Amino acid sequence: MKQAQPSARRRALLTGMLGLALPAAFPAPAHAQAWPTKVVRIVVGGPAGGTADILARLLAEGLTQALGKPVIVEQKPGGAGAIAVGTLLSAPHDGHTVLLIQGGIVSETPLALKVSFDPFRDLKPIAQVARTGLVLVGNPKLPAKNFSELLAYIKSKPGQIDYASYAAGMRGQTLGVQFNRLAGVNMSHVGYKGSPPALQDVMGGHVPLMFDGLATSLPLIKAGKLRAYAVAYPKRIPALPDVPTFAEVGFPAMTEPGWMGLWLPSDVPAAVQEKIRNATLAIVQQQGYRKHVEDMGMDNGQPLGSEALSKEARAAYERQAELLRSIGFVPE
Known part of the structure; x- marks a missing residue:
């Protein structure tokens, strides 16, 4: 089956709305060509109008055109992101439900709260869409x-x-x-x-x-x-150019960045994961998207693969765990 391509009219519409130029079609294995077969949901671990919600809506516009199926946004705030994770994991693991949430969903939330999911077994980061501090x-x-x-x-x-x-x-x-x-x-x-x-x-x-x-x-x-x-943060924030980093004022250990990303259940077929990653990263690199992110006080996401993102999240988890152990913190 041939992959449906965005029409010229759809490309023009998206460019006018977001200032994005859609990427050329990306190749996908034959068994991933059929995906998506229905509406794709981006579950957001935050309220309407929040950072994750705004980013999800920007991505949904581009993905709707790139994938040829509607992509909708659904807010599931609460539980430091655990409620949104529950929504993701309870849906079929076929790639039609994805999660947009901060990297702290695996490096912080499981240490702060008693959660019902294993952060590194059940979840897989697919694409980083923004960085901040x-x-x-x-x-x-x-x-x-x-x-x-x-x-x-x-x-x-x-x-x-x-x-x-x-x-x-x-x-x-x-x-x-x-x-x-x-x-x-x-x-x-x-x-x-x-x-x-x-x-x-x-x-x-x-x-x-x-x-x-x-x-x-x-x-x-x-x-x-x-x-x-x-x-x-490792460098000054463009939206606050006069505010120094902690490194500049003598505390270089306090520069760890945070990030927002798209996540899937870890057992979604690899070919579908790759198709979502390719489409997302292509949109993230567009100038219109980058401008929106900068206006929100963030940097654009880096084009890292799942392995690199998981490694970064694991290191952040270990640092956070050590700090919480040192003060005798007990999760709720």
Whole structure:
């Protein structure tokens, strides 16, 4: 069976909507030619309008044209991504249901919560679609105007400064653990159920600081409702060019990036996995997609294969596990 190709009209429509130029047809093994045979679902481990949802909708537009079948987005927030994983794994493992979620679904969530899935046996990363880091933000009324002033301020109040995170046991907490050790301070952690309530308390002055994702903090930083002190990323974030990295202010160990990716059950046929990967990576490399990602404060995903992504996730898992063990963390 010949693979259905996007028509010229469809290519023009997609280019006009997203600024994307569809790639040339990619080869696929004969037994993968029949896929997809029905609607493809991208399950999102987050709410409508969130980072993953926005990325999923961009990808769904391109994949609909490239695959010749409708691709829809379905939000399944909650449980630090575990609910979305459950939706993925309970669907037929034929490639018609995929998951878009952060890499922390295997390197953080299974350590923070008691989950019903094995992160490295049940899930397989297919394509990285965006990269980002966490940012240390504070209430703009704090006397510290930059990172060096903030560090001096924290040291002047030993044991009196708290920091928030979007969930206990996740990277937002363990970055604070790292910072305490490397800077020789002793901030206390306050965990929340998601970024919005934590950010409200930071802006309200109830908790002075927070390690948060750029997707939720960036609009508030730009509006002057939060002050950004440093980003945990290998380089400066284009959307915050004046905010240094932790490496620049003397903490090179705090530069681990996070990423968003497409995931499948590990037993989906290899040829279908490859077809999804090829189509996704072709869209991710287009200028229109890249511009959307940059506007959200992120970098474009890297064209890594499943083996490299799994290796990166495993290393992140081990680092996170060591940090949580060191503070005696017990998952909920």
